[in-house]
Amino acid sequence: MKKKIGILGGTFNPPHIGHLIIADQVLHSFQLDEIWFMPNHLPPHKQLNIRIANEDRQKMIELAIDNCSYFKIETIEIERLGKSYTYDTMLLLKEREPNVEFYFIIGGDMVEYLPKWYNIDQLIKLVQFIGVNRPHYSLQTTYPIKTVEIPSIDISSSIIRDKLKKGESINYYLPDKVIQFIREKGLYGCKSSN
Template identity: 35%
Template sequence: MIKKAIFGGTFDPIHNGHLHIAYEALYKLNLDKIIFMPSGNPPHKLEKRVTDAFLRYEMVKTAVRNEEKFEVSSYEVTKDNLSYTYKTLEYFTNLEKETKWYFITGVDCLMDIENWRNYPEILRLCTFVVFNRPGYSIEKVLEKKISLENRYNSKIVFLDIPLLEISSTSIRKDVKEGRKVSHLMPENVCCIIEQLKLYQ
């Protein structure tokens, strides 16, 4: 059976930490493909300033274009309405019925998932895969994981992997303050940020 994962996120901007997580998931879960899914209009960030969806999509596209097992989807960025994860999973599971689907996201999303729209359907449609983030107790994460698995008869994978100390938030802050960020992301992504004067 083909095994594919959707890696959801704002990717504002995508950086080496995201690529590191993707490769760890690819190898540890023996995946055939990882599809990066830049969020279009995420309902939980409506009040935050988020870079235009198509620009974020282009940055991800250029970041993964030479990676054989990575691709990027414009599915959410081309939607006119809000982007809900369960809708995205419904679309892809119907598109490829014989594929085993995974969904990769941060552990913060696991802890908050019961506030997501139609979250039981998310857990039914895929194997939910979460990577750790600073500030989260592994003990509490595992408690949440087991509780959700038992309640919804689902499978959740916790990827306890060494993380690169990089965040999109800190990159945006560094750019605004005139600091170099070329060591934190693929060169082509850095070029887009410089050419379009993003985050300044």
């Protein structure tokens, strides 16, 4: 029997409770074995205005998921460098993990963007897409995706970065260990706590 793995890709800049809730809800809704958080190096659809070292993003994810045995981190895209096209990544993962059935988790914003994804017609043959609702976006598409309703939490990494820059509280937006790491490293314009 094939292992069922959900992939949650993103910049995770920083990873927040919205990411964790999505992963947990999808895992349980589809009875998956694990969720792999997959930070990308350079997303083709997004400009990264705030450059944080890949090692720091990876460490924040590790801290965010460290108390959950069915959450893992997959670093294939940050190891490859260059633009992170999901099609190329999934070809490599399917080759490396032939006994895994992959489910690729995307938010409503990416559901609307699917027609513009690189090699989308081949990609939908490699993975089962799972769309999760996001405020202000639709899950309607002509592509064969499954959907999961999650609690509507209007939190984004950009909101958190903005709050940090302004010196505002980010308590409960992120796991405490991630907040502590951000403060210790002085990331996102946050005053270092050292």
